[in-house]
Amino acid sequence: MREWDPRSASDAEIRSLVETLNQVLAADLPDDPPWLEVQVRDYLAETMPGERRISWVAEDDRLPEGEGTVFGHVTLLLLGDIGVLEVLVHPDLRRRGLGQQLVAVAARRSYLEGFSSIGVEAIGDTPAIPFYESLGFEREFVETRSVLNLSGVDWNALGTMASGISSGYTVEFHPGGPPAELLEAYALAKLEGQDGDDNDLDLRPSSSDPQRLQDSLDTLHRRGLKPYIVLAIHEATGAVAGLTEVVVPAQHPERADQYDTIVVREHRGYGIDRAIKARMLFELRRAEPDLREVQTWNAQHNESMLKVNAELGFQSDRDWYEYGADVAQLVQRLEPAD
Secondary structure, three states: OEEEOOOOOOHHHHHHHHHHHHHHHHHHOOOOOOOOOOOHHHHHHOOOOOOEEEEEEEEOOOOOOOOOOEEEEEEEEEEOOEEEEEEEEOHHHOOOOHHHHHHHHHHHHHHHOOOOEEEEEEEOOOOHHHHHHHOOOEEEEEEEEEEEEHHHOOHHHHHHHHOOOOOOEEEEEEEOOOOHHHHHHHHHHHHHHHHHOOOOOOOOOOOOOHHHHHHHHHHHHHOOEEEEEEEEEEOOOOOEEEEEEEEEEOOOOOEEEEEEEEEOHHHOOOOHHHHHHHHHHHHHHHHOOOOOEEEEEEEOOOHHHHHHHHHHOOEEEEEEEEEEEEHHHHHHHHOOOO
16 A cells, blocks of 8 residues: 555546546446546546545555556545545455555644544445444435436436526526625635535535635536536626536546535525526436436435425435544554554
8 A cells, every 4th residue: 555646646546546447437336337437637636726635546566656556545635624534445445454554644644734623525325324333424415326227317307497597686697606796705605505504514615705605616526527617697686696507527527516505594495406406407308318317415404405406306315424434543553453
């Protein structure tokens, strides 16, 4: 096992890592599309200003460095006051202690960097759940993933939803991100959207400062993630009353990721949520002809958005869990016995 920088990694290492990732997907999420070897290096290397990502790989040491098979990988994203883990182990090598070694090296670095807590996402009905719980991680937050197959969309019904917004609002589509003149209003709407998830560990933070928001959009582009934005503008004030964001990754362009959907509190009840999400699907159909599916995550208590998603045709897939652990305790637990 060694510390690993995707920027200087060989093409063979990147290719091997993608192959291992796809083996993991085939075992744990067989309906998910496999990753393509497109901008994977950028995806792994690029971070927001002020954030750092540190990675390690486990590889076949019988071959020269950079030429072996990458069968294990851990990345530690240091942001805010928490470290965020992503652990990958080839299915054929599970339950041999490799995953624990990967967590141990990342936890130790978190401790040395002065971080007191560490978080991780774990997918329901996969070996990740008992693995993290055995290490002392505690469940903090639950989301449900839902997937929309575009081939099954009732586009006539969707058109009715897209036009169902009350008068006094304009719906706008912005591929790539909102224009500069709307960044501040956009950020204000994002800020309100952060108020309702007090139990969320915030492992996927939502930028709510105009400059931070622009940095976030720039980072998405550098990582190979193409953002699409639909806004509902309150005509009388020019305020962003609602927004929805979808990102199409170069690494799996057949399935898009739904990010935030927010309706500002004072503008709720006017059909904005349905209208902007329906409009987004029409725009995606035109802009991304190879797109097949859209996936989204929602807190289980967010009944209103779950209802909207169901009306659009999203089908609940499985639960996604956020776990947290005290870094010092985790390091102590994982230290090898004398």
